[in-house]
Amino acid sequence: MVGILIVTHGSFGSELVKSVELIIGRQQNIVTLALKQDDEIRDLADSASAAIEKLDDGNGVLAFVDLFGGSPCNTLGSLLKRKNLECITGVNMAMLIEASDSRQSMNLAELKESCMQVGRTAIFDLRSELSLRQ
Template identity: 35%
Template sequence: MGNEAAILLMSHGDFAKEAKNSAELIIGPQDNVETLGVHLADNVEALVEELKQKVAKLDVSKGLVVVTDIVGGTPMNLAGNLMAIDNLLISSGLNLPLLLELFLNRQQEIEKIKELIQVAYQSGQTIRTQDDFREEDEEDDQIL
């Protein structure tokens, strides 16, 4: 650890945990990562305590990157309790392309990680329609 930023993934339900599992399926196990899921029955005070316990397990000497699922949700609001940590970056929009980019580049400085997250958001989405697939099929037919 020590040479890479710590990562905390937070979401409604088990999304953060399963996103981590999916990323590890692709690129292998990751150290210095914790997840926190918020469920309907959870008590906010208990969640704050759990959050503190999870962060205490992490080596944050190179910084802490917190990624939540949505802006304005309970996970993002809870992350606000971490503002006293140096080199803290809190981002919303947890998704697999972003998480892979983060895991593969977490040895970078926090400012560079911030840039990488922004690029991952911009390049991580593709919208395809039936017309797109038809055009590809027609192009493939022309090549043959």
């Protein structure tokens, strides 16, 4: 099973996992890391590296970060030289549900592409959607 690592500013990642589990149930092999005020980036990199080692059972790790160009993103970017690691920016609930539901049936590359597609197609203008249905 592909491991999932979520690295975000503050507790966004852990709260996102709690919300996903509310919908689809308890998940295994997921680690969240939070960058908080006054944390050292080097410590985040060390924690991320250790989490990747823990999560990778041979099927790889799909990492999610909150914001392209932010410190969590840059930290994961420095770790992408690892063979069994992929990373997606802009994590949202739809893509995390997809990752959790599909990580046993897809390989790392397929899962990354599927999550990116789901993440893109889960964004709507609610006013427009509701007016179309009336």
